[in-house]
Amino acid sequence: MAHSTPYTIFFAGAVSVVCGVLVASAAVALKPMQDANKLLDQRKQVISVAGLPCAESAADPGAINKCYEDNIRAVVVELKTGELQDGVDAAAFDTKRAMKDPATSEEAPANSAKILRLPHNAKLYQVVEGEQVKALILPIQGYGLWSVLYGFLALDADTDTIKGITFYEHGETPGLGGEVDNPKWKSLWPGREAYDDDWKPAIRVIKGQAGPADKAPYSVDGLSGATITSNGVTALVQFWLGENGFGPYLKKFREGRS
Numbered sequence: 001m002a003h004s005t006p007y008t009i010f011f012a013g014a015v016s017v018v019c020g021v022l023v024a025s026a027a028v029a030l031k032p033m034q035d036a037n038k039l040l041d042q043r044k045q046v047i048s049v050a051g052l053p054c055a056e057s058a059a060d061p062g063a064i065n066k067c068y069e070d071n072i073r074a075v076v077v078e079l080k081t082g083e084l085q086d087g088v089d090a091a092a093f094d095t096k097r098a099m100k101d102p103a104t105s106e107e108a109p110a111n112s113a114k115i116l117r118l119p120h121n122a123k124l125y126q127v128v129e130g131e132q133v134k135a136l137i138l139p140i141q142g143y144g145l146w147s148v149l150y151g152f153l154a155l156d157a158d159t160d161t162i163k164g165i166t167f168y169e170h171g172e173t174p175g176l177g178g179e180v181d182n183p184k185w186k187s188l189w190p191g192r193e194a195y196d197d198d199w200k201p202a203i204r205v206i207k208g209q210a211g212p213a214d215k216a217p218y219s220v221d222g223l224s225g226a227t228i229t230s231n232g233v234t235a236l237v238q239f240w241l242g243e244n245g246f247g248p249y250l251k252k253f254r255e256g257r258s
């Protein structure tokens with residue numbers, strides 16, 4: 001039996017509304033689960049870039065959370081002064097959100113990492129053993145070729161020796177810039193030095209091969225066919241090590257230790 005045109009339009013509209021409500025409800029209902037998975041993934045990245053032995057065997061959420069809670073302390077610092085912000089709840093603090101909100105961020109000075117806004121405060125992670133800080137994990141971000149790369153750089157407590165690097169979110173081309181995810185390339189970073197003798201950020205991704213860390217402490221092999229992403233990594237790592245990034249905090253940290 002053929003239906004009238006108004007009936008067909010009404011029916012199609014009703015199906016659209018029902019489907020829309022279903023999709024919207026699913027999105028709302030799944031949001032807490034997505035947030036929890038995101039947090040778990042961040043924790044996994046943090047413990048793994050820190051090179052913690054418990055990270056290697058941590059496969060399930062319980063083990064990841066335990067490894068994180070036993071070893072990691074999140075802190076919030078004021079970027080300009082490098083002062084720890086003890087009054088701020090670091091677990092709940094969201095640097096990405098602070099960066100977007102005009103009330104908690106400002107225009108960034110011109111920079112090669114193409115960072116447009118800087119938060120007043122930013123979160124970082126300390127690897128702790130009792131009260132002793134053994135390493136620092138800096139969240140890093142900046143532009144490659146197609147996308148903003150988000151990751152972590154782990155530094156030894158001397159604030160200079162690199163312990164690891166990882167990128168957990170980017171949109172670079174798989175096989176080219178996407179090789180920032182390649183464990184072989186990431187393994188070239190540990191043992192190299194972040195700063196030169198004058199505490200200027202020195203670590204860089206070069207074009208070609210760098211050789212071993214003792215011969216080339218400030219250089220990492222370039223990603224072949226992906227010089228733009230490689231240069232982006234240099235720019236973003238140097239930005240966050242520099243005076244507009246975590247530089248003031250790192251300076252305070254090493255002076256406090258000496």
Ligand SMILES: Cc1cc2nc3c(=O)[nH]c(=O)nc-3n(C[C@H](O)[C@H](O)[C@H](O)COP(=O)(O)O)c2cc1C
Nearest residue numbers: 145172173176177178223224225226227228229230
């Ligand atoms: C489809 C396509 C995807 C590309 N993706 C990347 C990329 O993710 N990162 C990058 O640096 N270069 C990428 N390139 C290459 C750049 O355009 C540029 O040629 C390259 O960065 C130069 O690096 P090279 O001097 O090592 O060859 C891509 C090129 C094409 C055609």
